[in-house]
Amino acid sequence: MKGFTEIGILKRIGLKLIIAVSFTAVIIIGVYSYFNIKSQNDVLLGEVERHANQLSETVKNSMRYSMLLNQREHIQETISTIGIDPTIRDVRILNKEGEIIYSTKQTEIGNMLDKKAESCYACHAENKPLEKLPIKDRTRIFKLHPDSTRIMGIVNPIYNEKSCSTSECHAHPEEATVLGVLDVSISLNSIDNQLTRNQIRVFWFAVISVIALGFIIGFFVKRWVDTPAKELIKATNEVALGNLNYVIKDIGNDELGYLAKSFNNMIKKLDETRLQLVQSDKMASLGRLAAGVAHEINNPLTGVLTYSSFLLKRAKDNPQMQEDLNVIVRETMRSREIVKGLLDFARQSTPKKSLVEINEIIKRAITVVNNQLKYGKINLVTELNNQLPKVTADANQIQQVFLNLLLNAIDAIGTEGGSLNIKTNLTNLSPKGNTQIKSAVCTKNHNLIYKEFKIGGVPSIHLKIKSNGNEGFINLDPTYGNNRHFFGINLAKNSTISLNCPTCDISLIDKNEKCPECGGPVYKITIPNQGYLMGCASFNDRWQQWEFIDRGGDRQFVEIIIKDSGCGIPQENISKLFEPFFSTKGQKGTGLGLAIVWGIIDNHNGSIDVNSELGKGTAFSIKLPLA
Amino acid sequence: MKEEFDILIVDDEQVVIDSVKRICGINNYRVDFALDAEKALDKISMQRYRIIICDIMMPGMDGFQFLDEIHNRNIDTPVIITSGYSTIENAVKSLYSGALDFIPKPFTFDEIISVIKRCLKYRDLTNPSSNKSNTIMHVPCPAKYFRLGYSCWVNPFHDGSVYIGATDIFIKTLENIKSLEYLENDTTINQAEPLIKIISEDGTVNQLYSAISGRIIESNHKLLTDITLLEKDPYFAGWFYRIIPNQLEYEMSMLTPCSSDR
Numbered sequence: 001m002k003g004f005t006e007i008g009i010l011k012r013i014g015l016k017l018i019i020a021v022s023f024t025a026v027i028i029i030g031v032y033s034y035f036n037i038k039s040q041n042d043v044l045l046g047e048v049e050r051h052a053n054q055l056s057e058t059v060k061n062s063m064r065y066s067m068l069l070n071q072r073e074h075i076q077e078t079i080s081t082i083g084i085d086p087t088i089r090d091v092r093i094l095n096k097e098g099e100i101i102y103s104t105k106q107t108e109i110g111n112m113l114d115k116k117a118e119s120c121y122a123c124h125a126e127n128k129p130l131e132k133l134p135i136k137d138r139t140r141i142f143k144l145h146p147d148s149t150r151i152m153g154i155v156n157p158i159y160n161e162k163s164c165s166t167s168e169c170h171a172h173p174e175e176a177t178v179l180g181v182l183d184v185s186i187s188l189n190s191i192d193n194q195l196t197r198n199q200i201r202v203f204w205f206a207v208i209s210v211i212a213l214g215f216i217i218g219f220f221v222k223r224w225v226d227t228p229a230k231e232l233i234k235a236t237n238e239v240a241l242g243n244l245n246y247v248i249k250d251i252g253n254d255e256l257g258y259l260a261k262s263f264n265n266m267i268k269k270l271d272e273t274r275l276q277l278v279q280s281d282k283m284a285s286l287g288r289l290a291a292g293v294a295h296e297i298n299n300p301l302t303g304v305l306t307y308s309s310f311l312l313k314r315a316k317d318n319p320q321m322q323e324d325l326n327v328i329v330r331e332t333m334r335s336r337e338i339v340k341g342l343l344d345f346a347r348q349s350t351p352k353k354s355l356v357e358i359n360e361i362i363k364r365a366i367t368v369v370n371n372q373l374k375y376g377k378i379n380l381v382t383e384l385n386n387q388l389p390k391v392t393a394d395a396n397q398i399q400q401v402f403l404n405l406l407l408n409a410i411d412a413i414g415t416e417g418g419s420l421n422i423k424t425n426l427t428n429l430s431p432k433g434n435t436q437i438k439s440a441v442c443t444k445n446h447n448l449i450y451k452e453f454k455i456g457g458v459p460s461i462h463l464k465i466k467s468n469g470n471e472g473f474i475n476l477d478p479t480y481g482n483n484r485h486f487f488g489i490n491l492a493k494n495s496t497i498s499l500n501c502p503t504c505d506i507s508l509i510d511k512n513e514k515c516p517e518c519g520g521p522v523y524k525i526t527i528p529n530q531g532y533l534m535g536c537a538s539f540n541d542r543w544q545q546w547e548f549i550d551r552g553g554d555r556q557f558v559e560i561i562i563k564d565s566g567c568g569i570p571q572e573n574i575s576k577l578f579e580p581f582f583s584t585k586g587q588k589g590t591g592l593g594l595a596i597v598w599g600i601i602d603n604h605n606g607s608i609d610v611n612s613e614l615g616k617g618t619a620f621s622i623k624l625p626l627a
Numbered sequence: 628m629k630e631e632f633d634i635l636i637v638d639d640e641q642v643v644i645d646s647v648k649r650i651c652g653i654n655n656y657r658v659d660f661a662l663d664a665e666k667a668l669d670k671i672s673m674q675r676y677r678i679i680i681c682d683i684m685m686p687g688m689d690g691f692q693f694l695d696e697i698h699n700r701n702i703d704t705p706v707i708i709t710s711g712y713s714t715i716e717n718a719v720k721s722l723y724s725g726a727l728d729f730i731p732k733p734f735t736f737d738e739i740i741s742v743i744k745r746c747l748k749y750r751d752l753t754n755p756s757s758n759k760s761n762t763i764m765h766v767p768c769p770a771k772y773f774r775l776g777y778s779c780w781v782n783p784f785h786d787g788s789v790y791i792g793a794t795d796i797f798i799k800t801l802e803n804i805k806s807l808e809y810l811e812n813d814t815t816i817n818q819a820e821p822l823i824k825i826i827s828e829d830g831t832v833n834q835l836y837s838a839i840s841g842r843i844i845e846s847n848h849k850l851l852t853d854i855t856l857l858e859k860d861p862y863f864a865g866w867f868y869r870i871i872p873n874q875l876e877y878e879m880s881m882l883t884p885c886s887s888d889r
Contacts, residue, residue, distance in 0.1 A: 298711030306646035
């Protein structure tokens with residue numbers, strides 16, 4: 001399995017998130033800045049344009065009188081004075097023919113301008129010159145050559161007036177409309193500088209934002225995703241290696257935290273189920289073994305015990321020998337008790353069941369240990385549910401279970417005193433995963449239950465399977481809804497399969513039914529007296545339906561919890577707890593108590609779980625099915 | 628002329644046969660043996676035996692089938708069943724199937740001797756053709772009573788508890804009862820588990836197996852002061868315990884109603 005650190009750097013969630021968020025941030029900042037700078041540019045240019053027009057109009061007006069009087073030196077003087085302002089590049093007046101008459105640059109005076117020159121272009125773009133020029137069109141922005149700063153030019157036509165043609169100088173004919181042009185150029189250098197500064201600022205803002213976002217996201221991803229994910233992966237690896245006791249420490253309340261909690265829960269359930277399954281198998285084979293061993297050992301023991309006890313009788317006048325023989329008799333008797341214990345444990349007989357009151361049995365078991373509770377200074381608290389229905393069970397065996405558990409609890413509490421809680425209540429559990437399919441036949445009534453192959457300790461349902469020309473066997477999980485099927489042949493994904501009775505080869509696929517989940521084919525197996533079991537015949541689909549059982553709804557169980565405040569059981573011992581001959585009591589116990597408990601509960605189709613915390617106590621929870 | 632043996636041992640284990648033979652040799656019992664049930668049946672048809680000790684698990688016919696066969700052939704020889712697979716079920720089933728007694732393996736010298744003695748006595752008491760002269764009439768147990776095998780009776784009392792005691796014939800198979808060893812009150816016992824130890828003058832300890840399971844609530848300690856009550860009135864004044872049964876209905880199916888004795 002791939003470790004967390006082996007995930008390529010580019011495949012990590014953190015980096016992906018950082019790239020995605022940074023990209024978004026860059027786009028947002030870019031678009032925002034574009035419009036921001038553009039509007040800034042427009043506002044600034046508008047302001048300059050307004051200012052330039054005003055200036056141009058002021059210059060024209062201030063020179064009107066001088067022009068009427070034809071005071072040429074005065075006009076030139078005024079223009080030169082205005083041109084001192086550093087933002088004003090030049091001011092010049094052209095006559096109708098394009099000759100520069102006045103200019104801030106004295107050297108230009110007398111030069112002729114082409115109609116294509118910037119100052120003339122506004123009016124002379126068309127072949128026929130315009131006579132009126134609206135204020136908006138008077139300004140233009142241009143560069144003298146590509147590297148120079150931008151310049152704004154304003155042309156302001158000087159119109160003919162009556163007094164121009166009627167004045168003494170008679171300088172202008174009456175029919176001319178435009179006498180010349182006032183051309184003012186303003187350098188946009190400062191505005192451009194400001195815009196460039198803004199652009200640089202935006203660029204740095206974007207860079208810093210992206211870096212900061214990267215770090216912040218990186219930090220939180222590490223904290224909220226990386227660390228929990230690492231923990232989860234470590235846990236799955238531990239579980240894959242077989243450590244079903246691994247518990248993920250609390251990693252918060254977010255989705256991953258819940259995932260971790262549900263993971264812990266899953267592993268706990270898995271562990272419990274595994275324990276029950278392993279135990280179920282072990283008990284069954286151990287039971288047979290024990291019966292065989294007991295029988296075999298008891299015969300030779302008969303020889304030892306009869307001869308030694310007989311010798312003991314004859315050795316009445318030999319105290320030394322009597323003493324030795326006594327040891328043999330005593331120890332043989334002890335062996336007899338051990339074998340008897342083994343037999344009690346292995347009792348394979350079906351329990352003698354009748355309708356019993358669980359609460360009554362508990363009370364009876366309590367009276368038996370009452371004295372021990374008193375001597376042990378144990379505070380007994382019972383919360384028995386009065387509404388409990390009767391359970392079909394072997395009263396004796398169930399009482400034995402409670403007695404064993406109570407005695408264990410008393411031993412666990414020791415001499416220091418403590419408390420013992422016994423609680424009964426009614427719980428509901430779904431039939432799925434809790435109901436055994438004990439018999440199954442094909443439509444021709446051939447048995448499909450196969451004792452040679454067990455799943456979860458129970459004989460499986462054995463069918464013939466054909467897929468793409470391959471033929472073999474499949475063993476269906478006999479626990480309804482558990483789907484731990486065993487496939488005897490390899491199946492390609494999405495391949496079509498057919499299921500047949502191994503005896504008569506009749507098809508078990510029901511052509512009238514379709515899987516409600518994937519639409520695939522459905523197998524239908526007859527459960528004698530209990531309707532039909534249907535399931536999806538597609539490899540990957542887990543759909544199963546057993547209407548007869550589903551109709552009954554959730555099954556009811558009587559739950560009995562016996563909880564002590566004793567020393568607790570170390571985690572590593574929990575799995576061995578129900579194994580025969582596992583004992584922590586040394587000489588005191590045979591190590592069969594809990595194995596017997598387990599066997600009895602299993603015989604009643606019930607289940608038993610343990611929860612224990614070292615130093616705090618242990619709780620045994622037993623669930624017995626109603627009816 | 629038929630030779631008469633005291634005991635026939637049926638067991639597939641030589642060591643068990645040897646042990647029993649050795650013990651019986653002390654008391655000068657004449658002992659024969661068979662290694663399986665078929666051979667035993669052959670021998671029974673040829674010879675006369677006073678009692679039979681039979682194992683349950685044997686190749687071929689097992690102990691229960693042997694009991695049935697004995698019953699079918701109207702052979703009234705008492706049978707003691709013994710087994711290494713000594714579960715309560717086997718004990719109850721043996722007694723219900725007609726065995727006179729059940730003794731789990733392994734047993735001590737005293738245990739097997741007390742059972743053998745009792746059974747031989749029973750044989751003498753119930754077999755009029757026996758050449759022993761001390762044949763005694765015994766009182767059958769009252770009609771409303773039930774019994775497990777021939778030894779232990781129960782009398783269901785109207786309040787749900789039951790009285791439990793030993794049958795007259797069982798008492799008569801014991802020689803000179805000296806004392807009783809009761810279980811404590813509040814003890815829970817199972818069907819076919821030892822209920823009381825009845826000790827004879829010669830120190831023989833006789834176990835009475837309980838006919839039912841339940842919790843002992845009262846013991847009849849009067850018997851300790853007047854042991855003769857037991858012999859005089861075994862069905863009424865001679866009761867041992869009052870018990871609250873925990874699965875009377877089920878266990879009744881393994882008991883024989885005393886009304887069938889008449």
